[in-house]
Amino acid sequence: QKEVEQNSGPLSVPEGAIAxxxxxxxxxxxxxxxxYRQYSGKSPExxxxxxxxxxxxxxxFTAQLNKASQYVSLLIRDSQPSDSATYLCAVxxxxxIFGSGTRLSIRP
Amino acid sequence: GAVVSQHPxxxxxxxxxxxxIECRSLDFQATTMFWYRQxxxxxxxxxxxxxxxxxxxxxxGVEKDKFLINHAxxxxxxxxxxxxHPEDSSFYICSARDQNRGTNTEAFFxxxxxxxxx
Numbered sequence: 001q002k003e004v005e006q007n008s009g010p011l012s013v014p015e016g017a018i019a020x021x022x023x024x025x026x027x028x029x030x031x032x033x034x035x036y037r038q039y040s041g042k043s044p045e046x047x048x049x050x051x052x053x054x055x056x057x058x059x060x061f062t063a064q065l066n067k068a069s070q071y072v073s074l075l076i077r078d079s080q081p082s083d084s085a086t087y088l089c090a091v092x093x094x095x096x097i098f099g100s101g102t103r104l105s106i107r108p
Numbered sequence: 109g110a111v112v113s114q115h116p117x118x119x120x121x122x123x124x125x126x127x128x129i130e131c132r133s134l135d136f137q138a139t140t141m142f143w144y145r146q147x148x149x150x151x152x153x154x155x156x157x158x159x160x161x162x163x164x165x166x167x168x169g170v171e172k173d174k175f176l177i178n179h180a181x182x183x184x185x186x187x188x189x190x191x192x193h194p195e196d197s198s199f200y201i202c203s204a205r206d207q208n209r210g211t212n213t214e215a216f217f218x219x220x221x222x223x224x225x226x
Contacts, residue, residue: 034214043114043201043220044152088151096142096203096215100151 003027004091006099015108019076023089023099026070032092033065035074037085038101044088048074079106111135112204114218121192121225129187129221131202137182138204142215143175146199158185192225199223 005024013019021035032051036044048063050056050072056063062075072091076083084106089099111134121127131141139160144152156177157165164177176188185204189196199222203215 032214036217041199041222043217046214046216049214090215095154095157097154098144098152 002099003097004089004099006087006089006102008100009103010105011102012105012107013079015079015081015106017079019079019083019104019106021074021076021087021089021102021104023072023074023091024070025072025089025091025097027091027093027097028067028070030070030091030093032096033063033072034090034092034096035061035063035072036088036090036098037083038088039085047087076104081106081108112202112216112218114202114221116221117219118222119224121223123193123225124191126188126190127192127223129189129200129202129223131185131187131204131218133183133204133206136204136206138185138206139182141179141185141202141204143177143185143187144201144203146201146220152201155187158187160185189223192223194225197223197225 003026034049035047037047038044050063050065060077064073086101086103088101090096113132115130141158143155146152155170158177158179160179166172179185201220202218205215
């Protein structure tokens, strides 16, 4: 079992709709959870961080964490073509482990 | 957010030569920096954890004699790919955390270095 699992996609979402990205992790001792966005050929950039159960909202982005289910998600509201990228879920216990990423495509 | 600068952004070298990549934290101190490698269409794979003033911790399967890491100051870590071969061609990315912000903080990434060995 991979330590951090994501659906590789591609996930295609119409412009203006909500994009939902999911991630599961195996280490119950994990304490910090992050979503990064990576454009092709570029380095990842931090979108959201979440540390406690529940929802955390920042603009069009909402991160959701459920430690009991070992599940973290990212919702993107009012999706824009510029949101098309690969989204990496990262989890930290003793070190930061990345999922393989989900490719998101926003179609006009 | 904190700024991490990585240099060079792109390098092409001949097989058998060595390449040094620098990672600097510009506005914070980082006792720990991380080096990742990313092959096309794959995720970031942690290669090693760089510790200021001590030896780096390498992940399983990463050759410490081939990927030399030096973390001589609180703001600079270097990765040297020695005797590079075409299979070492990849995107190398460093990251660092601002230690003064506590342990529960995100890591910030450098811009990455695209290494091509010909």
